[in-house]
Amino acid sequence: MPPARIHLSPPHLTGGEAAALLAVLDSGWVAPAGPAIAEFEAAVAAATGFPHVLATASGTAALHLAFRVLDIAPGDEVWAPGFTFVATVAPAVQMGAVPRFLDVDPASWTLDPDLLRAELAAAARRGRLPRAVVAVDIYGQAADLDGILAACDRWGVPVVSDSAEGLGASMRGRHAGRGARVAALSFNGNKIVTAGGGGAFAADDPVLVARARHLAHHAKDPAPHYQHSVTGHSYALSSLLAAVGTVQLAALAPRVAARRALFDRYRDALSDLPGISFMPEAPWGTATRWLTAMLVRPDRFGMDREALRQRLDAAGIESRPVWKPLPDQPAFRDAPRAGGAVAAALFAQGLCLPSGNGLAEAEQDRVIAVIRGACLA
């Protein structure tokens, strides 16, 4: 029998989820309201330091609510790094906003604050500032939010933090996303901890969270009948999933330690190979290494990252190219952009390796052996 396939980042259960689910079922509170939701929201607040949290059906729903409470309107520009997952901007685009993609800093793979500062000054001269800037934490590395906030504060542009990949990461002593007007978190199945699907909208301002809560529950106005001044969404999280999320959040610290240890082991075992390098850790924080990402220089390694991906796949190992830059996606071919050479180079050479919390040492050794073998081939 061939060895079991190794996946990129499968969900990793703690063993406590079934009991938590049963407790919610026994309580009868299975609707998207009640004590399990309140407990999950309190757990997210405790994990991140955000005082006000709304549980949402997904991270993308939290981002959509962020764009709603910021009153993004058709034709508004929303700026984001090009090196990210499509959900960073998709809800804004669906609201009629125009995305504009900025390049990332090679030292962190996150939005470049110097480029942002220069682009905002140029936009101000044109008289067309963005309505929002989205900072994105990538592969468990917090963006340089202080630099981004300083650039945006000068022009009064609000910052949303897409911290879907940032849970557990820190930046200058605080949790990733802290300081942004709104942060969006994800508890999707592939993230560092999961609710089986879910997200959170987190903010310092209770008024923003109250508005998001109203919109997430169909924007029902207070009245005995159904009354709506605006249209909302069905974005609430199920109590059942919230209970799973609370159990998983309690394991966040050991999960971060496990992902960091996996990253270190890959780096120690592979860094001597010609043409191989690993995602840098930014000096301002501690990354979770949600996914281990490395770069493959084909001229030195002897094959490119796609050939290596296929070699791993043939050995029963899932790996993935890093994010394809959004400005190169057909969906955004007409979107304005600033720079992009860094993101393009990362995509040309970047590969994410199996990074699951539950990856056994022997499985990681298999991954390492295939990569070493590919280089010597």
Ligand SMILES: *Cc1c(COP(=O)(O)O)cnc(C)c1O
């Ligand atoms: C996972 C992810 C999202 C979306 O989260 P969902 O919970 O899957 O909707 C958004 N942005 C980034 C950068 C992500 O990695």
